[in-house]
Amino acid sequence: MRRLDEYPIDPEVAAALDAIDATLAGDAVDPRHAELAELALLLAAERPEMDAGFADSLDERVERRFAAPQPAAGSGGAHRPLRGWLAPAAGLGSAALAAAVVVVILAGGSTGTHPRSAAPLPAISSGPARASSGSAHAASVPAQALKSASGSASTSASGSPSTSASGSPSTSASGSPSTSASGSLSTSASGSASSAGGSTSSASGSLPTTASGQASSSSAAAQPGPILQPPANGRKIIQSAQLALSTAPSRIDTVAQEVFDVVGQENGIVSSSTVTATGGTGGYAQFQLSVPSSALPQTMAALSTLRYAHVSSRTDTTQDVNDQYQSDVNRLADARALRTSLLKQLANATTQAQIDSLTAQIHDAEASISSDQATLRQLEHQINFSQITLTINSPVPVPVPVASGSGGFTLHTAAHDAGRVLTVAAGVALIALAALVPLALVGALGWWVTATLRRRRREQALDTV
Amino acid sequence: MIETLSAPGVASDEGSWERFEALYRSSRSDLYAYVATLLRDPAAAEDVTALAFERAYRRRRTFDRRRGAERAWLFGIARNAALDELRRRKRLARLAVEPDDPAADVADEGAEVTLRRTAVRAALRKLSAREREIVALKFHAGMSNAEIAGLLGVSESNAGTLLHRTMEKLRKECDATT
Numbered sequence: 001m002r003r004l005d006e007y008p009i010d011p012e013v014a015a016a017l018d019a020i021d022a023t024l025a026g027d028a029v030d031p032r033h034a035e036l037a038e039l040a041l042l043l044a045a046e047r048p049e050m051d052a053g054f055a056d057s058l059d060e061r062v063e064r065r066f067a068a069p070q071p072a073a074g075s076g077g078a079h080r081p082l083r084g085w086l087a088p089a090a091g092l093g094s095a096a097l098a099a100a101v102v103v104v105i106l107a108g109g110s111t112g113t114h115p116r117s118a119a120p121l122p123a124i125s126s127g128p129a130r131a132s133s134g135s136a137h138a139a140s141v142p143a144q145a146l147k148s149a150s151g152s153a154s155t156s157a158s159g160s161p162s163t164s165a166s167g168s169p170s171t172s173a174s175g176s177p178s179t180s181a182s183g184s185l186s187t188s189a190s191g192s193a194s195s196a197g198g199s200t201s202s203a204s205g206s207l208p209t210t211a212s213g214q215a216s217s218s219s220a221a222a223q224p225g226p227i228l229q230p231p232a233n234g235r236k237i238i239q240s241a242q243l244a245l246s247t248a249p250s251r252i253d254t255v256a257q258e259v260f261d262v263v264g265q266e267n268g269i270v271s272s273s274t275v276t277a278t279g280g281t282g283g284y285a286q287f288q289l290s291v292p293s294s295a296l297p298q299t300m301a302a303l304s305t306l307r308y309a310h311v312s313s314r315t316d317t318t319q320d321v322n323d324q325y326q327s328d329v330n331r332l333a334d335a336r337a338l339r340t341s342l343l344k345q346l347a348n349a350t351t352q353a354q355i356d357s358l359t360a361q362i363h364d365a366e367a368s369i370s371s372d373q374a375t376l377r378q379l380e381h382q383i384n385f386s387q388i389t390l391t392i393n394s395p396v397p398v399p400v401p402v403a404s405g406s407g408g409f410t411l412h413t414a415a416h417d418a419g420r421v422l423t424v425a426a427g428v429a430l431i432a433l434a435a436l437v438p439l440a441l442v443g444a445l446g447w448w449v450t451a452t453l454r455r456r457r458r459e460q461a462l463d464t465v
Numbered sequence: 466m467i468e469t470l471s472a473p474g475v476a477s478d479e480g481s482w483e484r485f486e487a488l489y490r491s492s493r494s495d496l497y498a499y500v501a502t503l504l505r506d507p508a509a510a511e512d513v514t515a516l517a518f519e520r521a522y523r524r525r526r527t528f529d530r531r532r533g534a535e536r537a538w539l540f541g542i543a544r545n546a547a548l549d550e551l552r553r554r555k556r557l558a559r560l561a562v563e564p565d566d567p568a569a570d571v572a573d574e575g576a577e578v579t580l581r582r583t584a585v586r587a588a589l590r591k592l593s594a595r596e597r598e599i600v601a602l603k604f605h606a607g608m609s610n611a612e613i614a615g616l617l618g619v620s621e622s623n624a625g626t627l628l629h630r631t632m633e634k635l636r637k638e639c640d641a642t643t
Contacts, residue, residue, distance in 0.1 A: 058493070
């Protein structure tokens with residue numbers, strides 16, 4: 001695009017300018033430009049000449065290459081040291097910024113973004129969630145222990161008649177509370193174990209704490225601990241337990257057979273059982289056992305020390321039903337006394353109406369007696385036989401990540417590390433660009449504005465002097 | 466008269482010094498004449514001239530021949546320094562400049578020439594700084610119209626027009642004086 005001041009110059013003006021140039025060059029000019037040529041010569045003669053002293057002084061300074069520069073005319077000499085510091089300061093600031101970015105990125109990567117820096121995975125994962133009514137398998141990490149504890153509580157509620165009847169809430173070791181209808185409190189603790197190494201974590205808060213003396217449950221750690229027994233004070237107590245075992249996939253059948261053997265030795269009953277042997281990973285078995293309460297400690301001890309199984313979690317639950325038992329006994333005695341009384345009245349009855357009425361009442365009393373007897377028998381059965389819910393899992397082993405350095409230095413790891421380094425470097429560069437580009441743009445804009453203003457002020461100086 | 470430098474950084478430090486020294490020798494008088502005409506103050510002109518050469522020496526490695534000749538680069542530095550000096554004078558409420566004696570140094574010339582030179586000096590004092598700058602660049606620094614245009618940041622035709630107008634103004638002033 002052509003600028004406005006680039007239009008061809010007027011021929012007369014061009015001729016005059018040529019005359020000036022010719023005059024200064026010593027050439028002859030057209031007579032019509034003689035006056036202009038004379039003026040040009042007079043102007044050239046007015047050229048100021050440098051003072052000899054100043055010329056010598058300047059020559060000397062130049063020879064010294066301005067070794068000792070003297071600030072002249074308010075020059076920018078004072079600015080040079082500042083400008084000299086600018087570059088190192090900017091470099092230092094950029095380096096500090098880059099270092100800070102690197103530190104932030106590396107710190108962020110070590111707290112979870114880096115897959116290899118993440119918390120180590122458990123060697124054995126929790127079992128498949130097939131145990132809809134059984135206790136879930138507890139793995140070694142706390143979160144899974146929490147799931148296990150919760151699972152044990154729910155199993156207890158659904159599988160254990162005592163707990164189910166009372167609906168007693170249990171506060172598990174992981175702190176997940178559940179609310180019960182009866183308001184009785186039991187504390188359950190759950191342990192966790194790794195089937196690979198048998199590493200255990202002890203149950204936290206596993207002591208059976210019985211609030212109001214109604215019910216309690218305790219969940220033991222993976223390692224078989226002391227078998228909990230309620231105090232032998234003659235009170236009627238319903239006991240139940242949930243036990244989760246883990247074993248190798250190929251040992252599912254063996255462990256199941258051991259369970260049958262233990263139950264038989266203790267004169268117990270296998271109410272139901274489900275054994276699934278896949279031949280590979282994911283084998284699963286579930287048992288609903290009923291054993292004499294007197295043999296519950298021995299049974300639990302035997303089940304907890306099976307040859308090829310490890311205890312993942314164990315929950316012991318007790319419920320004091322002494323008051324309920326006494327109430328049922330009294331109600332039955334009352335019903336029997338009522339029937340005896342009615343029979344006596346029937347013997348003395350004189351009218352047919354009295355006979356019919358008493359007969360009906362006796363019938364009702366006998367029905368009540370039958371019902372009370374059934375209730376009492378059921379309660380006595382629950383007291384005399386404890387329910388055990390047993391699950392056996394064969395967890396899917398999770399490959400343990402090889403820690404850096406322990407697996408040796410290979411081309412693969414080197415390539416991985418190199419890629420990681422390049423990724424981090426690219427990230428650092430990107431972040432640095434994101435921070436520096438706006439700053440550079442602002443700086444460039446500021447420089448442009450400053451330069452424009454300075455140039456304009458300088459031009460204004462020509463107009464005002 | 467115009468010399469060019471090779472690209473900075475390519476030659477050695479000694480080579481750049483030699484080129485700077487050659488530039489200094491060839492431009493020293495022209496540069497002083499330009500600055501002195503613009504400032505109308507010999508002392509300030511000496512300071513600005515010295516400052517311009519020192520700045521050029523410090524910045525000699527930043528010279529880019531693609532942006533113009535070395536001489537134009539040097540005059541650009543001097544022009545900025547001179548304009549800064551003009552601004553500084555303005556802030557100092559205008560220093561009392563010793564008025565030139567129109568009849569000075571013309572005692573041994575003829576009456577006609579003396580009269581003409583006196584008229585020219587009087588006319589020069591009536592020019593604005595921008596007009597004086599054109600005269601200084603053309604008649605005292607020996608620049609071509611193209612070089613003047615490059616230094617002032619205007620087109621060559623515009624520089625010629627400015628010069629022609631200034632010459633016309635001077636001629637009228639001289640005619641009025643004589």
